[in-house]
Amino acid sequence: MRQSSEPFKVESDDSMSDDDEGIFVSPTRPSESTRLPADGELTPTNLDPNGDAIVIIPGKNTSTSPAKSFRVSTHVLGLASKIFMQIFGPRHFSAPGTPRIRTIEGVHHRATLDDDDPIAMEVILGILHFKVPEAAAQMDARKLANIAIHCDKYNCTRVIKPYLADWFKEANTILPTTSILPSTGPTSVADDDSSDSDDSDSDDSSDSEDTKLSEQLGFLLLAAHFFRDEKQFKHFSKVVVQNLTPTFSAEWEKDALLKLLSRTMKSKLVDKVKKCQGYLRNDLESGISRLLGHAETHKVRGDLCGKCGVVYSTLPTTRECSDCEFTEFYPSYCSKDSRVGEYVENMKRFGLWSSKRFERCPVSQLTRKVAKLAENIFDDEVHECDGRDKCPLRLELTLLNKAFMKRSDSLEGISLFPLQKSRKRQRDEAN
Template sequence: MDGQFVEIQSLRKETHEPTTMLQLYPNGDAILVVHHRTKPSMKCLVSTTILRVASPYFESLFGSNFKEGAAVRQGECPEITLKEDDPEAMEIILSILHFKYNDKFSSLKPALLAAVARQSDKYSCNVALRPWISTWLSGIENVSDPKDIGLLLTAAYFFRSTESISTVSKGAVPHLNLDFDSEWSKHEMTAILPFEIKDALAGEISRVLDQIHLAIQWNERTLGSYEKSYTTDQKLCMKCGRLPSRDVRDDRCRRCSSEVLESLCTTETRIAAYFRCLETHKLWPSVQPFKIHTISTLEDRIKRVSEDREHRCSAGLDCPLYKVLWAMPETVAGIVADVNGISLDKLELDVMT
């Protein structure tokens, strides 16, 4: 065994391959060569007994029906190349299976977690890694970056965690616009997510956007139900429009000398003020904002609308316009709180290990 190990090391030096040897089991009986097209390869000295117990894939590979298993039983130490695998992800998986723990394994960034999940699924290691999977997926609720959301959803899918898929997708809805897949499709890891999952996610985003859009439009009807009028501190010139008090002198417009009238806060003026306020905060016309922005972005704008104090009338803060504006954030928050995560039971996808 020692001679074989040295021979492998010397071969690497002769060919100048950027390959590292990871000795996971001192008396290992096989070497896994993890090869990636862009990353340095890695060799791992492993125990086939441990791998066969941990994984049905390796149980089959090192069984009696494959030459790799025959080579091990004959006392050889075969080199087995695992093509197109992520070396860092495989290092984590193989190290954990061989009880070689490292503090850095406890918390993985989304990209690495997705890579680990994909490799774990490929080599049927999800059951053996279940305690670690629970740890990795326990802190993924408060993620807002669209790229990270896609990676975490990919990880949850390949780990076959129905609960985490629901959790990640529910948290994702406010932070993705309707065109999220155009970006995800550019990256290998997120592009491989099943269409059914992405379609269900887009459907839920669309449903929530429609509800918020309807709530904004419904406010026009709400404002129309208040018939009472109030005085304002402005005057109305038939030529110049509304005027502040400083532009009025002796009931005449200081700009054009026309007679001025009282400007009232009425049903019609409140509705007009409402839509001006929406326009000021880029929520009206409403078609485009709801096509391109995320729900969380729209929430922020609606919050700013609720804080708008441009309108003035004798009703003060009891003006129906303010009542409608102040209620908007709470209404939208209630809609967002009812977001549904993706239920794989409703999709025709087999995620069980």
């Protein structure tokens, strides 16, 4: 979905004489905020005190999209962009009936950009006039995406390019710094709900945070796309694959800006997420066959209840199981069957065994869970046998952790997709 290359709507007025009634606007300092009085008068921001045109951007006239107007130099804008040259060029403003607006200093040409975002245009017009507005110093992902879209619309990205590295860096700092997504599900035995049921709601507690993060990553990817920044696009597409689940595509379709990303692009990212999740799932399940390949047996500290299977490191003084009151205990061993059972039980406790819960976890979260599981298994309170560091279960979880980390780190982003340009846009840029 492309925005129109005709970025403003001209309201037809008759040629204005000095005696005609018109809208009066007074100049302000660049830092003075825009006001919208009841009579519709706008106080323009002086980007050029000697400017020959007033640009009015109505926006939605809300707190997030306040109406703004600017006194600009049509010569400066024309040098920055061919699109601006067509809008503010001599051919347009010399035509009969061209809209004009009267200020204290005199009569200025007027252009109303109805379809544009006021804050994004404030940044762009300010930079083109060597006056960086406050809005440019407080960057966030959505604002950056909006600026990128407008830079592409007016073909002036090359002028904005020196600011991009800092903007992307600042917008990126709002994202969580630890593995991007917050952990939702058990990360330790103490955090676990001891359930790996497909109906469990434990992974839904951070849905709002995950949705917000999904949108932020989408805006950053959108910004890189419209700025034509290959490096940033590859970086953020990799971050998307590492830290979002396949449902992000449906979430992006709900936002008007994110819908500008092509479905082919989103489909390719979803496929990469699913493919990586599939590899990790295969790594996890193949651990069982590897464990069954180790026939050695090691003595486990403690005794096993002959009825319920509870292992006691120290037998109760009553020599009676506190769970089932059974009185017969047997030596406990770390065998291939017990290792497989413990392996599966731990996967369930960390929400890794159910295929549905597995798919609801981003790659980064799956990697964190396995890393925590591999760390816990070396705790003697969790698993202690005579095999120590050579215990097949400990070795398998260590290998699984390395495999998950390697797959996550080796993920690559995708290359820039071409911009879809209308025939009219192509003609405009060619002129």
